[in-house]
Amino acid sequence: MSFQDMGSLGEFVAAIATVATLLYLSAQIRQTNLITKAQFGHGLTHRLYERFFQTAKDPEFAEFIGKDWAGEDINSVDKSRITFFTIMLLVDVFDVYDKVRQGLVEKKHLDMRVHMLRTGIFRSPTGARIWSFWKNVRDQEFIDWFEKNIVDSASMAEFIKKYQEENPEEQENSDGETNSFIRTD
Structure with missing residues (x-):
């Protein structure tokens, strides 16, 4: 295997690693967005719960x-x-x-x-x-x-x-x- 072949193989491996990294980052961003949405939703539900709870206890x-x-x-x-x-x-x-x-x-x-x-x-x-x-x-x-x-x-x-x-x-x-x-x- 020549240096040129090894260089091409290295570029190919780097390209695959880059694609894998981008897929991983995409999955992480999607997960972060879901968690953020869930936190906002929980906060909004908590606001309603607090109003209902105050009405029930007072x-x-x-x-x-x-x-x-x-x-x-x-x-x-x-x-x-x-x-x-x-x-x-x-x-x-x-x-x-x-x-x-x-x-x-x-x-x-x-x-x-x-x-x-x-x-x-x-x-x-x-x-x-x-x-x-x-x-x-x-x-x-x-x-x-x-x-x-x-x-x-x-x-x-x-x-x-x-x-x-x-x-x-x-x-x-x-x-x-x-x-x-x-x-x-």
């Missing part, structure tokens, strides 16, 4: 959440609490929507929030004012998406009808109380 907070936020009997302290709670929900949706668009989290995290926000918080007087103020910081694509999926009362009426058709027992067991979260007006 009777005063649960009572506050259960109030009719559009009612006339809301005092100034509760109005402030409603305002900041609603802003927190809105900023959470901003964050999750952006992460979904960037491909950092799965769409299911956004779908969970849309499902909860469809209950009407942003159709209450306070929610409508907050949305009117904060929508100026978002692009038109987000505004259109938010208003179609969360604010639009026709979409909500369709959602409620479908839910009632799929869950007729919910209507039959009603004891006359209204759910302060479901607003179609």
Whole structure:
């Protein structure tokens, strides 16, 4: 075997090693992306869990959440609490929507929030004012998406009808109380 043949063999081995290294790096990058997505998703799920947990363990907070936020009997302290709670929900949706668009989290995290926000918080007087103020910081694509999926009362009426058709027992067991979260007006 001549020096030229050995040099060619060395180049061939180096090329194979380079391809193997690139494949390995590609697999590592893919794994890192999956781990990052999982961490973002876990953080978002943890945020929801914390809200649910606080509501479950704190009777005063649960009572506050259960109030009719559009009612006339809301005092100034509760109005402030409603305002900041609603802003927190809105900023959470901003964050999750952006992460979904960037491909950092799965769409299911956004779908969970849309499902909860469809209950009407942003159709209450306070929610409508907050949305009117904060929508100026978002692009038109987000505004259109938010208003179609969360604010639009026709979409909500369709959602409620479908839910009632799929869950007729919910209507039959009603004891006359209204759910302060479901607003179609």
